[in-house]
Amino acid sequence: MNAERLVVIGGDAAGMSAASQARRLRSPDELEIVAFERGHFTSYSACGIPYWVGGQVDERDELIARSPEEHRARGIDLRMRTEVVELDVRERRVRSRDLESGAESWTPYDKLVIATGARPVRPELPGIDAAGVHGVQTLDDGQALLDTLRAAPGRRAVVVGAGYIGVEMAEALVNRGYEVTVVNRGAEPMSTLDPDMGRLVHEAMTGMGITMVGDAEVTEIRTGDDGRVRAVVTRDAEFPADVVVLGIGVRPETTLARAAGLPLGDHGGLLTDVAMRVRGPEAGGVVWAGGDCVEVFDLVSGRERHIALGTHANKHGQVIGSNVGGGYATFPGVVGTAVSKVCELEIARTGLREKDADRAGLRYVTATVESTNRAGYYPGAAPMTVKMLAERRTGRLLGVQIVGREGAAKRVDVAAVALTAGMTVERMTALDLGYAPPFSPVWDPVLVAARKAVAAVRATG
Incomplete structure (x- = not known):
């Protein structure tokens, strides 16, 4: 019995996570895995590049989680500096070009993973x-x-x-x-x-x-x-x-998918089901996609959106690899959580902005509070601003934004969990969050914002 062949286009987070997970579940005798990567590196943290450029990370290799040699040692035929230039979904094959020699060849597949990422605008x-x-x-x-x-x-x-x-x-x-x-x-x-x-x-x-x-x-x-x-x-x-x-910013890199007639969303990303399988008859039920080249379902607005984040890409890869390898996994969607920093300022958001809620036809109230990251009397206490959106009448949490100093950004995770659980702002006020003066005021800033949002909901009747 001949082994099935899985072809993976893209050698970073989603692609190699999918390949690695599929390999854990199926041996080389059962599943041959061929992966194509046009660049010089695999499985690296693109999110870490600004910190390498800025000097906080000393060496480039510190951003690399797994080298091509390590992938090959695990039974993955990884072909570096090789670009896939055509996707033939009808014949189930891809045409690739060696970027050093210019040589081209066709590689057939039984299953295909598209993880082509995004391109800078x-x-x-x-x-x-x-x-x-x-x-x-x-x-x-x-x-x-x-x-x-x-x-x-x-x-x-x-x-x-x-x-x-x-x-x-x-x-x-x-x-x-x-x-x-x-x-x-x-x-x-x-x-x-x-x-x-x-x-x-x-x-x-x-x-x-x-x-x-x-x-x-x-x-x-x-x-x-x-x-x-x-x-x-x-x-x-x-x-x-x-x-x-x-x-x-970036846009989904879906040039191959578009030329092959695969379905794309309003933001130019590939459309998949919850198993990360590409929708539509053109894919033949054997094409999966993940990472920055896909659109994801927003659990708050109920719409598709494009979010380029390594966290999503790695999760997509795990889901795809499980399904390709004979297991079962799903990616239900996102709430749009992201954090960043510029020097000492921390920036975080999750859920919907005002214009997102307007676009989704939601009626909402807002609440903005100013607080501190620690008890006001504790050394190092610094200001923090929290803004919260809640749906009118129901009080359902719609979104949270936080700007502040040390300890501000990761507070957004509380809101991300609340959004995923579909909590109301009133329910949030009773959350049993950790407290000690070095970490938070008695009333955490997120809870203060929730209390103010409850008052705003009630004021609307």
Whole structure:
């Protein structure tokens, strides 16, 4: 009896988690696993790249969880620097190209995993491909940026975009001793927050010496005679730059899937069922997908959304590997939890923003409180702002955003659990959270916000 063949496209979190889990469940005699990765690295923490660039992580290899050699030793035929350039779902095969030699070949599959990740948004602007302009998505990208920083003629950096990638790279460049300007299309940084909470991030970053420029649309990357970046130009101003980092966000990398006719959602990501199997007859019931190339179900709004996070990718891989390997697992959805930091400021959110609730047709109330991360009298107590959204009449928790200093970000996990459980804000006020003066006031800031949200719900009748 011939072994089935599993082909995996993509050698990072989702792809190699799927391959590894499938291998745990089925031996090489039962399941042959072939994986393709176009880059130089596998199974690495893309989320750690800003901290490697910023110097908090000393060596690139510290971000690598498992090398190609380790995967091969576990019975996975991993082909590095090999890009899949065509997907033929009717004949169940993929065409790959060796990026070193240019040689191409077809590989048939019985089961397929698409884990092609996401690509940085790179607007079509004059000078966008100039030397010194960097997107940051892979370890190769991080290495290229570090090489530029070491060779840059000056110490002026411009970050375009102020989402998670943008603020984290701003911190990295500050840590490298650069004079940093962040140019953002929106009025406030962190569009994943409501504007009033984004304003707190804006003020804190300005206080750290970062120049924040809002409501600014970049029109050109200006270069010198040597072809290197010299400035970022907007409609109203010009900002000198020796290096430019693009932090505009990412989009699902679904070029192969689109060409193969596989179903995509409104955000351009692949659509799957709860087992992470790609929907539709085109996939033939033997194609799975996970990681940054898929859309996920939002448990709060009931809609599909695209969220590029390593936590989701690894979970997707585990689910896919279990199902491909003959077991059973599901990924029911997300509530949209994310945390970040810029220098000493911690930023967190989960659930819906106001505009998300509006888009979903939900009626809601908001409550914002200012508190501290510790008892006010305890040394090191620092301010924290918590904003909470709750559904009118029912009081169901819809979302939480937190901006503050040490200890602020991970408090959002309490809200993430409450959202997943479908709790009301009134029910939250009775949560038995840990208390001691070094860790929290008697009333934790999340519970204070919940109490205020309860009052707002009651006031609406």
